[in-house]
Amino acid sequence: MNQQRYASNPRHARPRLTEEEESAFRSCYQRDRDRIIHSSAFRRLKHKTQVFVEHEGDYFRTRLTHSIEVAQVARTIAGALGLNAELTEAVALAHDLGHTPFGHTGEDALDRLMAPYGGFDHNAQAIRIVTSLERHYAEFDGLNLTWDTLEGLAKHNGPVIGALPYALEIYNARHDLELGTYASAEAQVAALADDVAYNNHDLHDGLRARLFTEEDIRVLPVVGPCYNAVEDLYPGLDPYRRRHEALRRVFGDMVGDIIETSRARLEAACPETVDDIRNLGQPVIAFSDQMARDVNEIRSFLFSHMYRASKVMEVRDRVTKVVDELFPFYMSNPEHLPQRWQEDVRRAETDSDLARLVSDYIAGMTDRFALESHARLLGGQGGMAEREGV
Incomplete structure (x- = not known):
C-alpha cells in the first residue's frame, strides 16, 4: 500500500538536535532504527525480563524478544494503514530501552528509592538513554x-501533561x-x-510456567472463540499445536481489529x-470499543493469575531486596561504579546528581548482572553472570 499523505515523511522530518550530514542510501528513520539496534542498551535487553527472572528458563520472553515482536506487529499495522513503517519500527524497537532489571518490579523499587530525587520513569529513561547515556559518537x-523518533x-x-519526569523535562527544555499534543500515527x-x-x-509464558491452564483462559473473550475455531478445523490436534494455533489467531484478531478500527478513524x-494527526485531540490508532473491553479483561486475568501469582510474588520480594540494597550501597560507595563513570561522579555536586547516576547505572543492569553485583558487593545470593560494561 502506498504511503498516505498523513504518514510521516523522512524528507520532511524535523531536525536532529545536532546537525549532521544525512546518509546517501538510508532514510533518516532507517538510520534511527539502525542506531537503536546497535546501541548498548538494546543489546542488554537480551537479559532483561518481562515477568520472570532471566535465569529461570530460556523460553520465557525477554525485553529483547518482546521488542522484536512489537516491531513486527507495528510494521504490519503501519503497512496496512499506509504509514511509514521505518519510523514505526524505530519507535517500537526503542520503546523499552529504559526498563530496569526485573521488569516492573525493578522499576517500582527504583522509583520509590528515587522519590526524593525526582522519581524514575522508564519511558523518560529511554529518552535519557538515547539522548545522553549512550556515548559512542565523536560529535554528540x-x-x-x-525529532520524530524522540517524539514517538x-x-x-x-500527550504528556502535568509534572514531567526528570529525564524528559531536562531534554525537552533543550529540544x-x-x-501536549498526540504523537504521529x-x-x-x-x-x-x-x-x-x-x-x-x-498468555504463552503463563501457560508454560503453569500459572494457569488452557481451561482457565478459554473463558476469556477472543481466546475462547479462537480455541473453538481451531478445534472445529483440526479435531484431535495435539495440545501443543492446538495452543499455538489458537493463540496466533488471538494475535491476528487483535491486529485485524486495530487495522479496521484505525482505518475508519482516519477516514x-x-x-x-x-x-493534523498530532492536533486532533484524540488518538487515530485504536482498538474497537468491544476489543478494548476484551483486551482489558485479558489484562485483568493476567494481572491476577500471573503478575500477582504466588510464585512471581516470591521472586518480586527477592529482587526488590536486590535493588533496595544496591542503591544505598552505591550512594555511599560511588567508587564502586565503573571507572568510566568516575568522571561523572566527580562532577556530581549534590546528592540528587549522584542519585541520578546511581539510578542510571542500576537501571542499565541486566537481571543477571544485578544479581551478581548484589552477591559480590553485599553477599546476596546472586546467579551466574557474565561481565558487562554497563
Missing part, C-alpha cells in the same frame, strides 16, 4: 535521533517535543502493537498531514 552524546518515544502513550501504532504483543506472549478525521 546519545544517538542524535530525529516520549508520547507514544499520548521541544511538543508534549506511527508512534500510536507502536503503542498498540506493544499491547498486542505482551498480552499474547504473557472520518480526513487528516492532510502528520501535524
Whole structure:
C-alpha cells in the first residue's frame, strides 16, 4: 500500500538536535532504527525480563524478544494503514530501552528509592538513554535521533501533561517535543502493537510456567472463540499445536481489529498531514470499543493469575531486596561504579546528581548482572553472570 499523505515523511522530518550530514542510501528513520539496534542498551535487553527472572528458563520472553515482536506487529499495522513503517519500527524497537532489571518490579523499587530525587520513569529513561547515556559518537552524546523518533518515544502513550519526569523535562527544555499534543500515527501504532504483543506472549509464558491452564483462559473473550475455531478445523490436534494455533489467531484478531478500527478513524478525521494527526485531540490508532473491553479483561486475568501469582510474588520480594540494597550501597560507595563513570561522579555536586547516576547505572543492569553485583558487593545470593560494561 502506498504511503498516505498523513504518514510521516523522512524528507520532511524535523531536525536532529545536532546537525549532521544525512546518509546517501538510508532514510533518516532507517538510520534511527539502525542506531537503536546497535546501541548498548538494546543489546542488554537480551537479559532483561518481562515477568520472570532471566535465569529461570530460556523460553520465557525477554525485553529483547518482546521488542522484536512489537516491531513486527507495528510494521504490519503501519503497512496496512499506509504509514511509514521505518519510523514505526524505530519507535517500537526503542520503546523499552529504559526498563530496569526485573521488569516492573525493578522499576517500582527504583522509583520509590528515587522519590526524593525526582522519581524514575522508564519511558523518560529511554529518552535519557538515547539522548545522553549512550556515548559512542565523536560529535554528540546519545544517538542524535530525529525529532520524530524522540517524539514517538516520549508520547507514544499520548500527550504528556502535568509534572514531567526528570529525564524528559531536562531534554525537552533543550529540544521541544511538543508534549501536549498526540504523537504521529506511527508512534500510536507502536503503542498498540506493544499491547498486542505482551498480552499474547504473557498468555504463552503463563501457560508454560503453569500459572494457569488452557481451561482457565478459554473463558476469556477472543481466546475462547479462537480455541473453538481451531478445534472445529483440526479435531484431535495435539495440545501443543492446538495452543499455538489458537493463540496466533488471538494475535491476528487483535491486529485485524486495530487495522479496521484505525482505518475508519482516519477516514472520518480526513487528516492532510502528520501535524493534523498530532492536533486532533484524540488518538487515530485504536482498538474497537468491544476489543478494548476484551483486551482489558485479558489484562485483568493476567494481572491476577500471573503478575500477582504466588510464585512471581516470591521472586518480586527477592529482587526488590536486590535493588533496595544496591542503591544505598552505591550512594555511599560511588567508587564502586565503573571507572568510566568516575568522571561523572566527580562532577556530581549534590546528592540528587549522584542519585541520578546511581539510578542510571542500576537501571542499565541486566537481571543477571544485578544479581551478581548484589552477591559480590553485599553477599546476596546472586546467579551466574557474565561481565558487562554497563
